[in-house]
Amino acid sequence: MAPKRRSTRKAPKSPSPVPVPAEEVPQAAPEDAAISQPNQESCPACTPETRELMESSRKESWIECDSCNTWYHWRCAGNGEDVDNIAKWYCADCTKADSSRVVTLKAPTRKSSRKRTQRDYASLDSGIGSDPNRWLRLMEKKAIKKDPFKRMKGNELDSWLEDDETAFREPIVIEDPEGLGMKMPPEGLTVEHVAEYIGEDQPVEVVDVASQSSSPGWNLGKWADYIELEPSKRDKILNVISLEISGTELANMILPPKFVRDLDWVENFWPGTKKNKQNNYPKVQLYCLMGVANAWTDWHIDFAGSSVYYHIHHGSKVFYFIRPTPANLAAYEKWSGSELQYTTWLGDMCDDVYKVELVQGNTMIIPSGWIHAVHTPVDTLVFGGNFLHSYDVPTQLRVREIEIATQVPKKFRFPLFSKLCWYVCDKYLRDLKSAAGVSLPTRVLNGIVALSEFLVSEARILETGSDQAKKETKEQIPSDRIKDAPAVARELRWRAKQALGCQSDDEGAVRPIQRAGSLSLAGTKRRRLDDREETPSHFRNFKPKLWDAIVTSQPEESQRVSKTPRPHEGDEWTKAYTGSDDAAQLSIDEEMEEANVSSRKEVVVKVRRTAKGLERHRIERTVEEWRWDS
Structure with missing residues (x-):
């Protein structure tokens, strides 16, 4: 039987007023009555030297002897081997008592001997290689505009959406969270706390910035250790941008802005009785993003064209935006998933690129379909989420089409998208x-x-x-x-x-x-x-429902003569006749001719009873016929 192993992490100081869970220290199981442990902080093999080393350490691994069931610090009793490689382990006393007790290692994981071609996409750009800063170098000397986006107060958003037909078509920045109706974790929260609240063993998707691809084998405990390193000691620049935390202790400290909750399809249309921890609803509302200095997230559109709220807890971010015009979306579709993605600055294929800088306390709301890239100047912790809404469904559907066309894997698309649409x-x-x-x-x-x-x-x-x-x-x-x-x-x-x-x-x-x-x-x-x-x-x-009555008035007819050019072959002439009763919009270079214009005006009135009283529609039509003498 393999030895039992446990890892303890010293609890970070809690950011008041949020309590930190008690430190998990190895405890004897009821059947382990014979365990010999002087106290929870030491083991039989502890020495003054090892105790001193452990004072400055955040995390300690323990191992249990397979014979006497005594727990030891691996630092004190181990031989330098990785504790995870141990199959059977015996303490020094048990080994002396019986020489047949031998420490054994796990068999190595089987690997295929077949050669595989590994393509280093980060090396495609000649002269830059796998340098994680290649993305910023690629951007040098590019034309980037200062953003024209609104800076608003949180309490202005509701009336803005109601009163302004152009509202929520561009990103907006709310510099102060007051009035947003939002709740965020206290300022002292760190990545240490994130690991404690969610669980150190929680797997996490980590992105290697140099290749913009996943780096396997990470959990939150390992990530917290990485973050704690001095930047100069980090062997790679890594990024966490997809840690969804719904249903965790940390999620209880977060409430998205009221503006977002009022629009969110999941919040308003997915049945509340069908939301649980078994992942059978779209869990996209609460993300924790943790990036280190010089991290870069390349151009992308959030899945299904979903909108985003994005709050800087501490640190800073620099966003680069491209409008989701039909031409820009077509360029993005051509660029995404192709060789161009690794060799070409997408901004060169589109019209304008805008730059937005965010600092601690800022909140940004990004509308549907906006193409963006993100640079992290310093270690930064962000909380945000995605949401679909009813104010720009065509763009959401257009982005979904792009995802299908570019063969985005299903695990990177909006979960349960079609089912959510049926609920809506x-x-x-x-x-x-x-x-x-x-x-x-x-x-x-x-x-x-x-x-x-x-x-x-x-x-x-x-x-x-x-x-x-x-x-x-x-x-x-x-x-x-x-x-x-x-x-x-x-x-x-x-x-x-x-x-x-x-x-x-x-x-x-x-x-x-x-x-x-x-x-x-x-x-x-x-x-x-x-x-x-x-x-x-x-x-x-x-x-x-049928109309109770429809009345059409007697048409009013009139005649007039108007000077205007005849319509000619091609499509351009139609623009001149769609918004005017005369030739004011026509080019003065055209040859003017007299036309006889017959006009007929009709009025139709429809009425029907409703639960509140009655409904009345009054429709006016004007039909014109233009004739030129031959």
């Missing part, structure tokens, strides 16, 4: 069907249309996809809420279009046009309904 669909559909009615901002309604189009495409997989595709899609549909997914998706689309003032005849009538931060409707077919006519639907057991 279910809630918005119930809101839109509510007898009391709801009033949603146009940006949110546009987002619901985009969401419904995505879910309709998922529904088509259920109807026409392969067996495997059907199985995978069905697994993402919450059967406790969604009984008929194709019907629900199509009904949500119909109701969202209705709320936007559109009448849709078929599935292709309204197409979402994806632009960064916005969505417009094109190809809309409209028609007037008779008073008892029903709109054709593509979902079962659904009948729209």
Whole structure:
């Protein structure tokens, strides 16, 4: 039987008022009654020299004799071998008593003798090699602009989103956390405390900055030891950017900003009864990021185009941003996952790069889809999280398409993305069907249309996809809420279009046009309904509410003559006639001709009873016909 081993770490001083868990010291199990230990701090082999060394040490390993079950400090009784390599161990007294008791080592891990080609991507850039500072060197002499982003106060965010149609399309910086409705750990918290609260054995993904790839075999205890080293003694520059801490003791000290909680799909749409520690909900709301001086995170977009809140607990960060325009996203898609990623500064392929510097106490909120890279000037501790929301669904879906196109592994994508979308669909559909009615901002309604189009495409997989595709899609549909997914998706689309003032005849009538931060409707077919006519639907057991009366006024007709050039071949002429009643927008170089303009104005009034009283729509149309004499 292998010897028992334990590791104890001296508890760091707690950042008041947060208590630090009591130090874990090896204790005898009930059956180990014969253990001989003078006290919890010493072992039978302790000497003044080893005690002095242990005074300055943060962590001590213990080992138990396989014969007498006595616990020893490995520093005192060991032979310099790594304690994790020991298979059987006996103390000096037991070895003297029986010479057959021999310390043995574990068999080495089997390794394949097959040669593998290891590609050092960090060495692709000639002359820089695996230098972790290659990323900053690559950036030298590049055109970088000072950021134009808003600096706001926490208590301004709610009214800003309600009153400003352009709100939350660019990153914002809140220099002081007051008014954010946010809770963060006390200032004295260190990486030591993070390891204590979460557990030193907790595996953690560590990124080697030189290669921008994972460095295996790390846990929080080992990471805390690394952080404690002087920068000059660190053999590599490493970074931790994906430690999600929901459900831990540390998570109890953190509350995201109110602005974020009000928008977050997971917070507002995922059923509270289905959130637990078994990872069956999207755990993306609480991250602890720990970077050392000169760490670099290369260009990326957060998974599924999710937005981010980012608070500097201590230290500083420098962000570099690229707008998520269609052209920039296309450049990012071409760059991501290709050889360009290791040899090319993405900013050279895009329009503008903006620089934002953050210091201790600053909070930044990054909207959907923004491409960014991050430099860490000094050792820094950050708390933040990701969230999807309804104000820019098209960009979120566009980034998801890029992830699929560039073959991003599923473990690096937004967890349970489709299932979350179905929960959002279910809630918005119930809101839109509510007898009391709801009033949603146009940006949110546009987002619901985009969401419904995505879910309709998922529904088509259920109807026409392969067996495997059907199985995978069905697994993402919450059967406790969604009984008929194709019907629900199509009904949500119909109701969202209705709320936007559109009448849709078929599935292709309204197409979402994806632009960064916005969505417009094109190809809309409209028609007037008779008073008892029903709109054709593509979902079962659904009948729209009928208008109680529709009255069309007698058209008012008029004639006039206007001087304007004739429309010519090509597309440019259409721009001149879409926003004006005369030729004011036309080029003066065009030859002007007289045109006869017939104008017809119609007014349609629709009314119906509602639970609150009545609903009345008044629609005015002006139709013009322009004719030139031949």
